Amino acid sequence: MRYFDPHIHMTSRTTDDYQAMAAAGIRAIIEPAFWLGQPRTHVGSFEDYFLALVGWERFRASQFGIRHFCTMGLNPKEANSTSLANEVMALLPLYLEKESVVAVGEVGYDDVTQAEEDILCRHIELAKEHSLPILIHTPHRDKKRGTERTIAVIREQNFPEGLVLIDHNNEVTLPLVLATGCWAGHSIYPNTKMDEHRMVALAKQYGSERIIVNSAADWGVSDPLKVPKTAAAMRDAGVPEAEIETICWHNPIKFFAQSGRLSAAMLEDAQPIDQTSLWEGNSVLRGQTPRIES
């Protein structure tokens, strides 16, 4: 089966990961802009990162047969440095117009501060101005309240709920999200957030409508193959194949296709591989024989 991982931070991953992902059937991914494990202190660090998301990283994915899209935003952890946050917000309109950007995100709450809420509201404004859906990060701490407040803010801002994907859900937050028109993402992690077996139970209880899974793999201990592994766990547990395909392929496409910059038709054919190609003069190869597959 083909898979879509709609939340994975590939700049932190290796070419081995790309190869393993392609071999496991992952055909397309979305890389949300996020933080780097330690705070950035200059706006230029963000700009270079944004450029890499629409440039080098997209090329790198293509070299392994994977289509790469991204979302742009100021992550909530860094929203608390107000002056830097303002500088980053000023950069965003330009980057939201880049062709592989399919949503505003990931944004939302971390410490559930007023500064985070202000920045969240400004991102919602940007999503309206640029006609993009929005990817929402829910906090690790005080998750239920953070999710409730996120939903309240989306409603106060009159943002269409069908254009909102609320991510990192668990057993407590999923029913809250499904009671709205928002889509519900689940990050399948080795230990925290959500695991495959808990996800199987949720899929059995709630079905596949507006349900999405992702690996959220990043620079920490995480697993870029969690989407195919979750699909396998669902299959073992008797979840019908059509439901699995809805959750792991059709749903993320349907949601992000609302950007107008990604479509089911575009993803129908696998990304051709041509490792003789270069990005700004650079190759991913280190003396290997280039693969060419169409």
Next chain:
Amino acid sequence: MTEPTASEQSPPPSQLSQILLAALEAAAGPQGQLRAAVDALSGQPPPSPLQIRLAFARAGRLTGNATVRLDGPLPIDASLAGWTADQLARLVILFASIEQLPTSEQVGLVETLYRTGSEHEQSVVARALAWLPNAASYAALAAEATRTNIVTVFAALACENPYPATHLEDLNFNQMVVKAIFMELDTSRISSLDTRVTPELVRMLTDYGAERRAAGRVVPRDIERITQTFSQRKSPLPGNNP
């Protein structure tokens, strides 16, 4: 906050610097190079912020970075257990030099030391805050430190440190407590935690316990300990006693 701060109850930073330096020498032998650096920073003309930053960065090369066991009690009630000579040296340097700067430049220096610091340097800053002049001015920096994902830096602020309970706002304090549980730190190490437990913190912890249960995971014991402390602290209603 109106309660007396740690800095009001203890000797001024320059004196703390000398006490810690003497304790370091008692534990680890003479520290000629560090003494010379402290003399230079505390004399005239006063050092520039850059000179203090350089000395702070260089400190480890003056003392080495072996773990030091200090003989207490010291007039600084934060635990310095497990601290290394370079961290103590940085504390000595910061305390020796901070009052040499005009008040208007002190906060900027400390924020720069934190922002540009290594893990060890950031831990020293987090640990020092309560004893700096105008300690309340560092609440934003302390809130930022509660957001770090570096466990040692987080622990330097959260554990055996009077600063959070004295100066952090409820929102930041509550997040710090929940984060300590996420990081599997023993919350009994948070100074004066019992005095800062509020209905909102109890709600956050109760919600978190419910999430853990729904996920089929172990509920950390700290949650029950803190929420019970709170319910016991509330005086029982008249006539309700058994």
